[in-house]
């Protein structure tokens with residue numbers, strides 16, 4: 345967990361550096377970016393402590409990935425729904441100070457002498473929000489591994505299939521294979537089985553029993569274990585087999601998926617010879633964990649670290665402060681660890697950002713309790729990452745023709761050629777030579793695989809620098825070209841070169 349050395353639980357002085365400057369034109373004390381568990385917790389805690397808060401989210405409804413729901417949803421199928429309701433009620437109670445701005449996709453943020461300008465796109469129109477501080481709570485997205493056939497219609501990310509079900513009540517298919525690694529596969533598979541799909545199996549590439557080697561962490565996470573047991577019972581009730589050290593290594597079909605090949609894996613995730621078998625299916629849902637969404641901290645020049653799962657995450661201290669004054673980061677943007685951890689970090693960020701801007705001191709006992717919770721939840725997350733690592737053998741599932749970057753249709757062979765024949769030994773150089781990551785998603789889908797393949801062909805491990813090069817995007821969301829002209833100066837919004 346990337347934190348600075350221990351600090352007193354109770355903040356010393358109300359404000360420092362940029363946060364203490366006169367607000368001048370800032371309409372808000374705090375702009376919270378993202379209304380998931382972390383952002384909602386931050387915004388409500390800050391507003392309750394007297395701060396004027398803008399809560400921006402690209403989505404039409406609050407809740408983020410964890411509490412994604414439909415308009416008339418009663419929450420019956422959701423975990424922790426009463427807690428979500430409490431947060432919504434708190435947001436409503438403090439509405440005089442808390443503006444929820446749904447449908448606001450933040451694409452750029454810049455520092456000014458007195459704070460920050462957050463640039464968002466709402467209904468196609470530009471919107472600027474001025475604030476003295478920001479809390480970045482933008483969550484994470486699915487981490488994908490390519491395999492032959494993964495670009496066929498009918499192959500979903502596990503998170504995508506889950507989002508379809510929770511956000512739209514749509515089951516991704518009728519005969520579904522769920523594969524990848526990590527405990528997230530369990531709610532995805534059981535949700536689809538409960539919704540009437542035939543789930544042909546959950547194929548876990550890793551060895552979940554590795555988790556049992558950490559009995560202390562396991563015991564401390566009794567609630568999480570009970571949750572997993574609940575999903576396993578649901579799967580058993582629907583007759584869904586759960587197989588470890590097995591995964592989908594190929595998807596077949598002409599216009600869409602008609603079958604998936606699953607195979608046993610060895611300790612390095614190489615295919616065990618003679619174990620391939622084909623399952624007839626119309627849908628494959630695959631997930632290999634998540635990648636923190638760090639474009640905005642990167643834009644702002646925040647220092648990054650590598651987390652236990654190898655992802656690049658924003659570095660924060662015990663008050664959730666990044667290394668840039670006035671910028672707080674909470675939730676999965678500073679390390680994938682689940683909704684509980686995101687809530688805890690969000691509350692800490694909200695309390696401290698409010699203290700820095702309004703001088704309202706948070707209750708030191710409350711802060712100490714949150715810090716204990718954060719440490720326990722980070723510990724559990726680290727144990728999960730250690731139990732469900734992505735092993736390097738997946739690279740051997742690919743053929744030369746396997747597409748790695750689906751936006752620009754760049755194959756594994758083209759990446760190999762760029763490294764071995766053209767001498768491009770880091771992902772940025774490979775991007776220039778072969779175009780992976782140049783398309784609409786800007787490397788969100790293929791970035792992990794491109795970095796791993798590049799490093800392997802160059803005969804080395806993936807470095808922090810590789811990931812930093814892929815995470816740096818001056819524009820965090822796709823925007824129309826016309827928006828890049830700053831209406832005030834006719835130029836692109838100022839972009840600090842050093843922040844990349």
Ligand SMILES: Cc1cc2nc3c(=O)[nH]c(=O)nc-3n(C[C@H](O)[C@H](O)[C@H](O)COP(=O)(O)OP(=O)(O)OC[C@H]3O[C@@H](n4cnc5c(N)ncnc54)[C@H](O)[C@@H]3O)c2cc1C
Pocket residue numbers: 377378379380381382383400401402403407408409410411448449450451481482483484485486502503504506507531634637674675676677681682683684686820821
């Ligand atoms: C697709 C997907 C589905 C998931 N489903 C589940 C699940 O069902 N159960 C579970 O336990 N965990 C799920 N997770 C894991 C989940 O990320 C965490 O457990 C938890 O939601 C993290 O909370 P958070 O507040 O850090 O981020 P999130 O909940 O991801 O919230 C981040 C919010 O930021 C917003 N945002 C991001 N970038 C921008 C931007 N540039 N401009 C404006 N808004 C922005 C997003 O719209 C989102 O609402 C899912 C993850 C993903 C990626």
